[in-house]
Amino acid sequence: MGVGGKFWDLLRPIGRHEGSDYLRDKRVAVDLSFWIIQHETAVKGLALKPHLRLTFFRTINLFSKYGAYPVFVVDGTPSPLKSQTRISRFYRSSGIDTTCSLQEGVSVERNKQFCEWVSECMELLKLLGIPVLKANGEAEALCAQLNSQGFVDACITPDSDSFLFGANCVIKAIKPNSTEPFECYHMSDIEAGLGLKRRHLIAISLLVGNDFDSGGVLGIGLDKALRIVRAFSEDEILQRLEDIGKGLKPAVSGGIKSVDDDGEESSSQMKRRLPHCSRCGHPGSKRTHFKSSCEHCTSDSGCIKKPLEFICECSFCSKDRVLKEQKKSENWWIKVCDKITLGPDFPNRKIIQLYLSDIFTEEGSSMSWGFPDTEMLVDCLVFNLHWDPCYVRKMLLPMLSTIYLRERARNNNNNNKGNPLLCDQYEFHSVKCMKTRYGHKSFVIRWRKPISTSGLTPEKPIVVWEEDEEEVVEEEDCVVDGLNEPQVQDDNGECFLLTDECIGLVQSAFPEETEHFLQEKKLRDSKKKNVCEEGGAGSSSMGAQRSITDFYRSTKAAATPAENIDTGGSSVASASAEKKREASSSSFSKSVRRRLLFG
Template sequence: MGVGGHFWDLLKPHARREGFDYLRNKRVAVDLSFWIVQHETAIRKRSFARNPHLRLTFFRTVNLFSKFGAFPTFVVDGTPSPLKSQARIQRFFQASGLDLSSLPVPEDGVLVERNGAFRKCVKECVELLELLGMPVLEARGEAEALCAQLNYEGHVDACITADSDAFLFGASCVIKCIHPNSREPFECYHFSDIEDGLGLRRNHLIAIALLVGNDHDLRGVQGIGVDTALRFVKTFSEEEILNSLKEIGNGEKLLCEGDAGSADDPLHGSDSISPKPRPSHCSFCGHPGSKRDHFKFSCADCITGDGPGCLKKPYKFKCDCSSCNMDRKRKEQKKHESWRIKVCERITLEPKFPNDEIIKMYLSNNHGYFDGSSGPHISWDRPRSEMLVDFLAFHQHWEPSFIRQKLLPMMSTIYLRDMATNTADELLCDQYEFDSVHRVKTRYGYQLFVVKWKKAAHMTGGAVCEISDDLAGSRQHEVIDVDDQDDILEESEVPQIQAVDGTWFLLTDEDIELVTAAFPEEVDRFLKEKELKESKRGKSVSSTPEGTESELTKSKGVQLSITEFYRSTKVLYQAKPADDIVNDSKSFRDASSKKRSAGSSSKFSKSVRRRLLFDS
């Protein structure tokens, strides 16, 4: 979607992969329809997943917010412009191979292309996002247009959309893909890179879209593809391109004379009007002069030693004298001219080209329901946990404990942010108390703190459990093996549970800077202790890189993977085998199933675990 042809291919060389930390503390506009279109793909891929649009929206939002530390604003489509509706109907007819001559004209307000099912998906996702406390804005027309406007006006730092139209609407940074399991998860397109790399400004991109077709006019100009369009628009300056297209389009400028070349081009000086005749050249060596002269006096351009004569010109000889060079340039220019004329003729032939409304739409800065002076209302609220539990239990048939657990990374991120600004409650989720920084963890080259949260004393209720620690060593690779292609931002952080001497701890992964801002003294203490430990251990440890996963296995106490915990809860509700539902637990299961002792779950029943951790 967006500009026709292979427009993205044109931009692809100018993509940048940005690191794990790229969106931290940045605002980002998410084109929700784009996510839902991906959901549709996901539905086809795994039809066994219940409401994949809600599932993915939930996990991606939690991840975007907590793992990547971003502040997302979601944008939904409003009423598609009549132009786009028409283009869609046309696309439908094209796809079905029907005659295009009698196109139905879309009726105002009665827009049926986005079928009911899709609208229902969007509506449910919006409901979920609002329960998560995320701002959701409705675009007047296309979501990507409002995303781009928010970006252009500085309300957000980037847009997440796969619609190349975003650049035409003024976006400065478009994130087309997120590969969560990568050192550089974000595939970004900065408009400045495109400007530098392709020499194109926004008006040029709009002109290309008009020429090759776009969501609002699929046709474009017949016979003009992306490469021709690119070459053509570059012969105009950013200021003149759109007006020139109009003039060419209505035939005012049929031969595009006057635009060809720039003023300082020597070929367009007085010389080019009456080119000097090319002097005669030797037929034997090809250099200026004559064969007879060369035979008598030798050729100045041939190296023949002292004697007279010249050398036979090699195959495909090109004379390099100034008049030959000028001649070639002139021919090239002529060829270029005739190419331009041909393109111009095609443009002139195209009826009603270019469509002024499309140009106006791309250049508009009124894609949302807010006025320019006050800007949009964007704020992030706390997730409404209890309502979320109800919502997800109803739609996804998830257990409340599972929902709370999956929500925890978001809650801890908010808690730490609040703590950093002295506005936090006493306990995280009314249950957990910050205990300490447990260790440093490196993930895809990015360092994190594993934070230890202590279950507040009054909540534990004196339950004493013993768990096997068989799982402790095997879980840490679970998230790393997730298939990149299949899984977009979906896998979520899995808080670990740890029991030490009858006290329960939760472990979560947190951003180092955030934890430092929230609990500077604790971090200080942790770093000092770490330093002390390392100096005591001496050089023997240096073979193990600091903060790698291997430290996990050294940690004291008993660890229980909560994956085990939530997987069992889901079996109750899924008609299909639970095995494939949570693909992020696959590798964990493979690694651990052989090792897992029967005792681990029996000693520690589901209900006990749930009561201990997530039910309040």
């Protein structure tokens, strides 16, 4: 939930739309609980253990396609405040009386089934070599702490209260198989665009509701909360709310003057003593203006009748309007303060301390990314999801190739020209082509199986999945975040694997081979362009225009004798149709042929 009152709608105008390369080589903290809930809801009943299935696919996508270094965070023991809020929300939705106290005997343990799902996903992620951290409380709180302390560059979570815990960059959601960019929100943009800082956001959550107090203050929505918190600076906002909760009514910065001071009374008296013309509305009586013309009206024939929406701009009326607006603001402020005072124990100091604390874990500095345990992963997924071992290895290959290219790029930088084999079987051969999928450009890499690999024959490689092609198609039908499957190519008896790889990563790992491919591509493009220019010169637009003119002249000449000859008309029409077909079969463009045939 996060902050109540449609808080994301407030932030949406200042959100950034980032592409797939934004997370390249960035460390991101992922709220695992949200992934499990989201995927369990999306494909429940369509697949066996969807939480494992989608966690596997989306993690590999995040690692290989986006090039990120993910670290997953799971919830620890929730705060008693969160448990009370969750139970209160359940009671309200069920129509149960909530007047009874929930302070005693509140269970802080999470759902047993959900805890089992989390444990299974944690086991899977550790086998993938991805670090998993357990928070002391809320997962989004630890994600925010890792972000604020510089351990990660962004958080992936839909909970808007991440900013209240100190997050600097929050990615609301990622859709791997979509051309839509994902929403990215920065705390710096919130401060610059909305004028709100961290304590302002905490104050808003106290007024409109949050995960630890879903009710907030009765009668105060997001608009009123914004108006309240913007009246104070970040350093004083929480103290001012505490004063209001005690029954005090602190003065708003900018100064709301009292409606009972002498200035207002004297101004009202001056307003009453100064008459205004009923015809033109300017200072002075109608009789006075009849005797001596109004100095504000430009007409010599008397006062000009005032329009319906006339507003007098004299000093007395202007001052009166200002005082009325001050009175209105003061009355609004008094009503709001009274509503806040009625709230029990407002503001809740425990909630404020929870948002401002940074002791959710001490494991942030020990994050490390390892190498996937392929055989254990195969056994795990075969046991839990009943997948074929070949299918598991196939789906795992994008992650292994990404790790291989990263290591290769790092070794090149260290002047180490070693070239280990991918999966101990395949070596880099060449860049086949450039591919665009879902708006994301990548290289298609050919991996070759060398003949001298530990006695294995190239006719029967270990990673073989041609036999399971039909099963793989069925698997992909119900995958929400499926992967770009590696393909197998047989070229004159030599076996190749085809994988989609990041262009920049391939350039860093194999600069010479990449440069060779780009030069050849440039040469092919230039040849194709020359061929198109030569072909276009023979059928220029002027030539096409002359052909169209000749066509109409010929049809007109053929139609003239047809009017005077009764017999043989069908042959003339046939000849005309034949000419049209000949023209349509020429090298004209589609639009030109359409005009010739149906014009």
